[in-house]
Amino acid sequence: xxxxxxxxxxxxxxxxxxxxxxxxxxxxxxxxxxxxxxxxxxxxxxxxxxxxxxxxxxxxxxxxxxxxxxxxxxxxxxxxxxxxxxxxxxxxxxxxxxxxxxxxxxxxxxxxxxxxxxxxxxxxxxxxxxxxxxxxxxxxxxxxxxxxxxxxxxxxxxxxxxxxxxxxxxxxxxxxxxxxxxxxxxxxxxxxxxxxxxxxxxxxxxxxxxxxxxxxxxxxxxxx
Numbered sequence: 001x002x003x004x005x006x007x008x009x010x011x012x013x014x015x016x017x018x019x020x021x022x023x024x025x026x027x028x029x030x031x032x033x034x035x036x037x038x039x040x041x042x043x044x045x046x047x048x049x050x051x052x053x054x055x056x057x058x059x060x061x062x063x064x065x066x067x068x069x070x071x072x073x074x075x076x077x078x079x080x081x082x083x084x085x086x087x088x089x090x091x092x093x094x095x096x097x098x099x100x101x102x103x104x105x106x107x108x109x110x111x112x113x114x115x116x117x118x119x120x121x122x123x124x125x126x127x128x129x130x131x132x133x134x135x136x137x138x139x140x141x142x143x144x145x146x147x148x149x150x151x152x153x154x155x156x157x158x159x160x161x162x163x164x165x166x167x168x169x170x171x172x173x174x175x176x177x178x179x180x181x182x183x184x185x186x187x188x189x190x191x192x193x194x195x196x197x198x199x200x201x202x203x204x205x206x207x208x209x210x211x212x213x214x215x216x217x218x219x220x221x222x223x224x
Contacts, residue, residue, distance in 0.1 A: 001026040001220050004045040006069060008033050008053030008088060011182045015174035016202065017049055017084070020209035024217040033065045042075040046220045052087030052172070056139055057094075057101045070096040076166075080223065082216040083166035087137055090160075090168030097144035097163060104140040104156060109191035111135075111201070114151040114159045114171055121162060123212045124150050131208070132200040133171035134193060136183075140170070165219050167212065173205030 003026045005014045018028050026047065031037045034053075042048075050069060060067045073096040076083050085093035091101045112135045116124050124131075131151075140156050143149060144163055151160035151171075159170045175183070180198045187193070 001046045001217065002044070003028045003047040003049060004040055005030045005049040005051065006033055006039070007031065007051050008055065010034070011186055012052045013179070014049065014051065015179040016176055016205050016209050017174045020213040021047070023210065024213045033069070039065065039068050039072055042072060042079055042081065046081060047216050048073065048076045048081060048083045050083070050085045050089030050092055052089060052136065055088065057088060057091035066092065077163065080165060082219050084212065085168045086172060086174060087170060090170050091139055091141050093166060093168040094141035094144050099142040099144040101139060101141045104138050106155060107138040108135040108153065108155045109188060111193045111197035112153065114153050116151050118148060118150045121150055122215055123167065123208060124160065126211065127204060127208055131204045132197070133173055134175050134198070134201055135171055137170060173201060173208050175205070176202040
């Protein structure tokens with residue numbers, strides 16, 4: 001199994017996503033869009049992960065690679081290849097599938113939680129009605145056609161969605177202590193996250209990502 005992770009800034013790497021993929025036997029290649037790495041073709045991968053970043057999902061003028069990323073995402077979804085979009089990645093997934101991405105009224109930054117609204121999603125439903133997460137965004141999105149809403153927060157109704165085997169997460173569950181150390185210098189003063197808070201996120205995130213990786217492995221194996 002071949003997984004490709006698209007990274008947009010030095011301080012937002014795959015975090016807990018990589019070990020979850022390694023555990024199901026996947027190879028993981030990180031493509032640094034911020035360093036002008038060439039994006040792969042959809043035929044060269046089995047799983048696509050698109051990470052976060054401070055740019056907007058439609059900021060093509062300053063970041064021309066975003067248009068190519070949306071095309072790659074759309075092609076993977078069309079082919080039924082699993083996609084995971086995190087934060088900016090979720091916004092790119094929504095845009096790639098024809099949904100509107102826009103600036104929200106207020107930032108949502110720091111440790112928080114989301115309410116899980118789907119009763120039968122194999123990745124999120126077992127986690128219970130509410131999970132701790134890290135928020136770091138102000139942009140938001142409409143749900144793409146045919147999408148199932150999975151999670152909401154008090155500030156933003158659309159926090160996670162699924163279209164087929166593609167998941168979009170506006171929030172972060174892939175962050176542990178190492179990732180917290182990397183992102184903390186870039187957070188605003190009122191968005192600081194404690195080690196205890198990120199430990200709670202990590203405990204749930206590991207389980208969520210394990211379930212996601214198991215679902216991914218089953219889809220890839222079933223398609224061979």
